[in-house]
Amino acid sequence: MIHYMRMGKLPPKPHIAFYDDGKLLMEQCHTREGFEGPYSTLYFKTPPTDENAVEKMGIPGFCPFEPLAEQPLYRRHIRTQDLKLQGDFLDARRVLLFNADVQMSMVKPTETSERFFSNGDGEELYFVYQGSGRFETMFGILPFRERDYVIIPRSTPYRIHWDGDAPQFFVFEGRGFIDIPKEFRNRAGQITDYAPFSHRDFRGPESLLAYDERLHGKAPFKMVIKREDTLTVHLTQHFPYDVVGWDGSVWPVAFNIHDYQPKTGLVHLPPTIHITFAGNEFVICSFVPRKVDYHEKAIPCPYGHASVHMDEILFYVDGNFTSRKGIDSGSISLHPAGIPHGPHPGMYEKSIGTQRTSELAVMCDTYKQLRLTTAAHEIEDKDYHLTWVEKEGDGEVPVSR
Ligand SMILES: [Fe+2]
Numbered sequence: 001m002i003h004y005m006r007m008g009k010l011p012p013k014p015h016i017a018f019y020d021d022g023k024l025l026m027e028q029c030h031t032r033e034g035f036e037g038p039y040s041t042l043y044f045k046t047p048p049t050d051e052n053a054v055e056k057m058g059i060p061g062f063c064p065f066e067p068l069a070e071q072p073l074y075r076r077h078i079r080t081q082d083l084k085l086q087g088d089f090l091d092a093r094r095v096l097l098f099n100a101d102v103q104m105s106m107v108k109p110t111e112t113s114e115r116f117f118s119n120g121d122g123e124e125l126y127f128v129y130q131g132s133g134r135f136e137t138m139f140g141i142l143p144f145r146e147r148d149y150v151i152i153p154r155s156t157p158y159r160i161h162w163d164g165d166a167p168q169f170f171v172f173e174g175r176g177f178i179d180i181p182k183e184f185r186n187r188a189g190q191i192t193d194y195a196p197f198s199h200r201d202f203r204g205p206e207s208l209l210a211y212d213e214r215l216h217g218k219a220p221f222k223m224v225i226k227r228e229d230t231l232t233v234h235l236t237q238h239f240p241y242d243v244v245g246w247d248g249s250v251w252p253v254a255f256n257i258h259d260y261q262p263k264t265g266l267v268h269l270p271p272t273i274h275i276t277f278a279g280n281e282f283v284i285c286s287f288v289p290r291k292v293d294y295h296e297k298a299i300p301c302p303y304g305h306a307s308v309h310m311d312e313i314l315f316y317v318d319g320n321f322t323s324r325k326g327i328d329s330g331s332i333s334l335h336p337a338g339i340p341h342g343p344h345p346g347m348y349e350k351s352i353g354t355q356r357t358s359e360l361a362v363m364c365d366t367y368k369q370l371r372l373t374t375a376a377h378e379i380e381d382k383d384y385h386l387t388w389v390e391k392e393g394d395g396e397v398p399v400s401r
Contacts, residue, residue: 001038001153001179001249002202003189007140008245014041020244030250032154040248042138046238053235057224061375062105063231065095068372075341076334077327077384078376080106080170088113089160090224093171096376097313097334099368101176101281104313104332107169109160114217116157116241120227123178124171125277125284126150127257127362129317129330131167135160138241139251140205147257147317147360149277151178153250157223157241170315172364176280196276201259204251211239257317257360262290267298270305271363282366289319289358292351301351304342310365311336319358326387333384334370345390 011018018025026047031039058064078096085092085108097104107126116136132145137158144150144167152158154177160167172178184195191199220235263273274285292300312335321327326344335341342348372380 002191002253003199004247004249005204005251006245006247007205008043008208008243010043010245010247018043020045025244030155030248032250038249040139040246040250042246043244044240045242045244046240048138048236048240050238050240051223051234051236053220055233055235057231057233059090059093059231061373062090062093062095063226063229065098065103065229066374067098068374068377071371073336073338074385075336075339076332076372076376077381078332078334078372079328079330079379079381080332081328081330082379083108083375086110088115089169090115090117094375095373096332097370097372099311099366099370101174101368102279102364102366103173103175104364104370105171105173107171108166110166112161113159115222115224115233116159117224118155118157118226119152119173120155120225121229122173122175123154123279124152124173125178126152127170127172127315129168129170129315131162131165133160133162133167135252136209137205137252138209138243139246140208140243142203142205142252142254144254145256148254149257150252150254151277152252156250156252158252170362172279172284174279174282178277178279178284181275181278181283196261196263196274197255197259201255203254208243208245209241211242257286257288257362260286260288262286262288264291265293266295268293268300268303271302271365274363281368282364285363285365287314287357287359287361287363289356289360291356292354297352299348299352300354300357301343301348303348304340306340307365308337310367311370312341313364313366313370315362315364316359317362318360321359321361326381326384331381334372336369344388 025043028042088111089109092109093105093107095103095105128144128148135142135158186192219237223234225232271285275283276286277284314333316327316331
């Protein structure tokens with residue numbers, strides 16, 4: 001929901017007869033919040049409603065996922081580097097953290113997919129950890145590259161293809177919505193000049209998804225739909241995404257994290273200053289390479305803090321992580337509300353006098369407690385909580401795991 005966009009052929013007004021090669025096209029309004037919210041209008045060669053079979057299905061670890069039965073309170077380090085997965089972008093998806101507002105997953109496909117997927121539970125925000133390729137969607141083909149965020153709006157059919165090495169993604173599923181924060185828009189809906197991005201930074205689909213037997217195969221065509229954490233597969237005899245045109249404000253959008261314009265202060269600014277996207281009861285922030293605070297006595301490393309209403313996760317991507325030791329690219333840290341957190345011993349002092357940081361990381365703060373799945377627990381670094389102790393000890397976290 002960045003701005004209005006149009007692609008392909010459209011009639012001069014909505015809801016009037018519109019033909020392509022002598023055939024009346026089927027108009028479909030893709031609407032949010034009933035008919036009150038943002039919407040797009042698409043024109044289909046074949047009505048997308050003609051599924052002739054529906055089957056139940058499940059992908060253990062994705063849908064359904066298994067919550068960890070007990071979760072004592074301590075700081076966590078989840079090593080997605082150690083997550084081994086196989087299959088297409090659905091089989092190779094594992095939910096790691098969740099609450100009622102957001103689910104966080106890792107996707108490591110090894111095969112391109114013949115089936116499409118539509119998430120009826122909410123928006124999906126893909127962060128492209130590795131690789132490049134294209135999202136083939138009902139709204140057209142959206143190319144992606146490394147370090148892109150890609151928002152797939154709720155109930156948008158899509159699949160992922162790539163050339164070269166297989167991609168990897170860290171995915172947020174927002175149950176309410178995921179959008180840019182309201183405070184970055186003016187009365188006209190335009191992104192303000194002081195926002196950390198501009199309209200020019202957001203990319204939409206580049207071409208429509210015309211049916212091609214070589215690319216899309218033969219009937220039956222398969223669409224996997226997720227709703228209330230249940231999967232069903234819907235079969236059609238016609239390729240259901242042959243769209244000749246669409247317009248509106250709902251479409252999949254890409255934004256590269258390196259296009260984010262970071263802010264630096266006289267002294268250290270809290271992570272809120274790096275906000276990029278907002279959801280219902282959670283925010284997503286981007287830490288990108290930047291100059292650091294410029295007071296002559298500034299301490300650029302984040303101060304210790306007890307953010308008492310929010311759980312915080314960081315997905316570490318690249319560069320030097322100034323406040324943490326033992327963290328690698330691909331790591332997720334979870335610092336829960338209820339206990340304070342801050343830089344590892346030595347990192348605070350070491351940062352004094354530095355001019356720049358090369359860190360690249362994605363942060364998510366949530367109001368509701370984040371819970372681990374068993375898939376996350378299997379790849380946990382279980383000694384992380386004790387790594388703030390200055391002397392190396394042989395003690396264990398004083399709670400059962
Ligand atoms: Fe924090």
